[in-house]
Amino acid sequence: MxxxxxxxxxxxxxxxxxxxxxxxxxxxxxxxxxxxxxxxxxxxxxxxxxxxxxxxxxxxxxxxxxxxxxxxxxxxxxxxxxxxxxxxxxxxxxxxxxxxxxxxxVGQNAMMNISLDQKVQTVHFTVREAPQVYSLLSSSMEVFIANIFCTCAMFLNHLGAKFFYYFNGNLSPVCSKAEDRNRIVLEWVGSVGGLPEEEYTRQNLKRLWVLNKEVNGFSVFVEEVLKIATSCGFSMDPTYPSSSDFLNNKIIRLTRYR
CATH class of the missing domain: 3.30.710.10 (Potassium Channel Kv1.1; Chain A)
Structure with a gap:
């Protein structure tokens, strides 16, 4: 006492x-x-x-x-x-x-536009199969690109703080070096079976994580962005994009009115 x-x-x-x-x-x-x-x-x-x-x-x-x-x-x-x-x-x-x-x-009117794109990249690497025996292998991987623009820089910073690049064994914030307060451009690759971990570092291949989940494609990425955005008052813009663009995962626009 x-x-x-x-x-x-x-x-x-x-x-x-x-x-x-x-x-x-x-x-x-x-x-x-x-x-x-x-x-x-x-x-x-x-x-x-x-x-x-x-x-x-x-x-x-x-x-x-x-x-x-x-x-x-x-x-x-x-x-x-x-x-x-x-x-x-x-x-x-x-x-x-x-x-x-x-x-x-979450305190002001805002618009957020997300443009998604992807490409295929081929990487070449060697695998040691036995002492002094190496094989040259190739693997194709998907490269994902997300261009996010938001009129509310504060929200964009909040969003960016949820995502991390995994590179060389470390996680780092995706927007730590952002020059444009209203825009974040993300580029990452999904994990590829058979590709040695050291090859990601050697070939400068970054993977993307959100919370404790690896982002291996656009479906997970869009799902997590929508969770964060809707919790901060955003909703899908019903007039944009066209249904074909949305179904093809090309463009997403969200708006918030206070």
Whole structure:
């Protein structure tokens, strides 16, 4: 029980543990409750912090769980951002920034156009069959190209953060070097049976992943893009493209009206 701490934050009283408050030692709360720095107390003997009491609920829940769980249609993200900065909880600051980006990504009218194309590429490689015995083999593979344009750069950044290139044994964000904030161009190959893993690196062949799933074709890619887009308020444009283009997986247009 000696670990319990009662706080008066802007008039709202919270009870928690000292270990929760010091979960991030470099934060303001971590310093306040792990050192001998004098701390103000109210008339009831509660530690007093002159900040927004209502918002502290989210600060405390993050300290408990390391997750930022906000109500639907949360309207005070800017206030929460200021409070996170005041308490200097770096993981929370990052989580609030991410949440702010997601809110902005779904908060305006937008149009997104996706053009899909593919080609066949032949690769040549050697396989060691025995000591000093090598065979020269060839394999044809599909190369997939997706050109994504969106008038909302914030949403496009949100979308791009969900996809990763797999290359040389590592995953890297697809838009880390994007020069155009409103456009992402992806080019990747599907996995090919019999092609040694080192050949993907040697021949500069990138594969695409979304979450924990490899994208081996347009069907998976389109499915994942639509999931992300519809969760952010987009819907299929009923007037474009023509049915033949859509059925051939050539062009997809989505719109969002707020």
């Amino acid at each position: 000696s670990d319990l701490v009662t706080l008066n934050v802007g008039g709202k009283v919270y009870t928690t543990s000292r270990s929760t408050l010091t979960r991030f030692p470099d934060s303001m709360l971590g310093t306040m409750f792990s050192t001998a720095i004098p701390v103000k107390k109210d008339s009831q003997g509660h530690y007093f912090i002159d900040r927004d009491g209502k918002t502290f609920r989210h600060i405390l829940n993050f300290l408990r769980t390391s997750h930022l769980d906000l109500p639907d249609n949360y309207k005070e993200i800017k206030l929460l951002k200021r409070e996170a900065d005041f308490y200097q909880i770096e993981p929370l600051i990052e989580a609030v920034q991410q949440k702010e980006a997601e809110i902005m990504a």
